[in-house]
Amino acid sequence: MAAENLAVSRETFDNVILPVYAPAQFVPVKGKGSRVWDQQGKEYIDFSGGIAVTALGHCHPALVETLKSQGETLWHTSNVFTNEPALRLASKLIAATFAERVFFGNSGAEANEAAFKLARYYACKKHSPFKSKIIAFHNAFHGRTLFTVSVGGQPKYSDGFGPKPADIVHVPFNDLAAVKAVIDDHTCAIVVEPIQGEGGVMPATPEFMQGLRALCDQHNALLVLDEVQSGMGRSGKLFAYEHYGFKPDIITTAKALGGGFPVSAMLTTHEIASVMAPGVHGTTYGGNPLACAIAETALDIINTPEVLNGVDARREQFVSALQKINEQFDIFSEIRGKGLLLGAVLNAQHASKARDILNASAAEGLMVLTAGSDVIRFVPSLVIEPTDIAEGMARFARAIAKVLN
Numbered sequence: 226m227a228a229e230n231l232a233v234s235r236e237t238f239d240n241v242i243l244p245v246y247a248p249a250q251f252v253p254v255k256g257k258g259s260r261v262w263d264q265q266g267k268e269y270i271d272f273s274g275g276i277a278v279t280a281l282g283h284c285h286p287a288l289v290e291t292l293k294s295q296g297e298t299l300w301h302t303s304n305v306f307t308n309e310p311a312l313r314l315a316s317k318l319i320a321a322t323f324a325e326r327v328f329f330g331n332s333g334a335e336a337n338e339a340a341f342k343l344a345r346y347y348a349c350k351k352h353s354p355f356k357s358k359i360i361a362f363h364n365a366f367h368g369r370t371l372f373t374v375s376v377g378g379q380p381k382y383s384d385g386f387g388p389k390p391a392d393i394v395h396v397p398f399n400d401l402a403a404v405k406a407v408i409d410d411h412t413c414a415i416v417v418e419p420i421q422g423e424g425g426v427m428p429a430t431p432e433f434m435q436g437l438r439a440l441c442d443q444h445n446a447l448l449v450l451d452e453v454q455s456g457m458g459r460s461g462k463l464f465a466y467e468h469y470g471f472k473p474d475i476i477t478t479a480k481a482l483g484g485g486f487p488v489s490a491m492l493t494t495h496e497i498a499s500v501m502a503p504g505v506h507g508t509t510y511g512g513n514p515l516a517c518a519i520a521e522t523a524l525d526i527i528n529t530p531e532v533l534n535g536v537d538a539r540r541e542q543f544v545s546a547l548q549k550i551n552e553q554f555d556i557f558s559e560i561r562g563k564g565l566l567l568g569a570v571l572n573a574q575h576a577s578k579a580r581d582i583l584n585a586s587a588a589e590g591l592m593v594l595t596a597g598s599d600v601i602r603f604v605p606s607l608v609i610e611p612t613d614i615a616e617g618m619a620r621f622a623r624a625i626a627k628v629l630n
């Protein structure tokens with residue numbers, strides 16, 4: 226028997242959900258491609274992609290097909306038994322990257338938690354238990370577990386939860402001299418997002434990234450790239466590290482990996498993975514056949530020239546539409562980011578209006594995101610139709626006109 230259909234609305238949220246979010250006033254009930262419909266049947270264009278997750282749009286036919294076929298085959302085995310989809314997905318991720326070993330989790334935070342633990346463990350086993358310092362960056366975001374908020378560079382997310390994991394140092398992003406000043410032979414890892422997402426859509430410069438690689442090599446530290454948001458095609462390459470011409474030691478990926486189904490992965494080399502042994506780390510759900518089957522289909526589609534080469538063309542359409550809006554309203558100081566991770570930075574006169582613009586966009590039938598108080602963030606489907614971009618941008622212009630009047 227189907228579950229009884231209890232009537233729920235946006236008001237229900239305030240009564241039943243832990244008050245850690247402030248969701249929009251409408252409740253989406255259905256999605257197709259880059260269009261979404263709410264409880265009242267109103268249609269939205271989705272430039273938010275479920276925060277860079279639904280990289281193939283909503284209910285992509287191939288993902289739905291895999292969800293159904295794997296759903297009728299095998300959902301879960303636990304890590305006591307391995308499974309074919311996990312082994313295939315790991316093999317394909319290895320074939321597509323620098324990596325030789327994969328660990329699966331269910332969220333970005335879990336992949337990062339595994340990465341940070343591995344970096345510490347590797348240093349402890351190969352060098353010394355005192356080689357535990359992690360260098361990370363102001364405004365970085367790595368997830369919400371206590372270790373990941375502590376490595377993240379936003380104290381508002383880590384204060385108030387008791388003692389934090391120690392030996393984590395934060396320095397300014399894109400400031401190689403600041404890293405040089407704190408790195409030493411007790412450093413086990415530098416942790417960095419190639420493009421800071423939550424922190425304001427801020428791309429690392431190639432010189433900065435290459436400098437971090439060199440500093441890690443000098444001090445036997447691992448370079449850990451958090452590609453939870455920048456990975457899986459978002460930057461126009463499968464992973465953003467490919468833009469810099471080097472190999473990282475560990476990368477993490479999540480958001481778009483399952484195209485909307487929760488799954489994450491940490492990728493590393495055989496040499497680094499070799500310090501691990503059964504029982505040292507683990508998860509019950511991580512690498513379950515249902516999630517891995519869906520991610521395998523997502524990877525098969527995203528890791529093709531058709532999809533990856535389409536990212537920059539779509540970015541151009543976004544940038545030129547935003548520039549036109551800016552000519553009309555003089556509201557942005559800069560359009561930044563990489564690929565389809567775009568940030569429109571509000572100029573000083575309009576700083577702190579990001580939330581108002583998000584709300585006005587929703588009223589016009591458009592889903593956008595913010596990244597801080599003065600950046601509008603766009604992380605649409607990588608295969609969004611050009612007509613959806615055009616229509617969404619028309620709605621965005623109307624929203625801005627309303628906010629400014």
Ligand SMILES: *Cc1c(COP(=O)(O)O)cnc(C)c1O
Pocket residue numbers: 331332333334335337366367368369418422423451452453454455479480
């Ligand atoms: C979203 C995000 C995370 C956290 O992922 P969750 O799935 O929410 O745990 C970590 N790092 C980056 C760069 C992210 O954008």
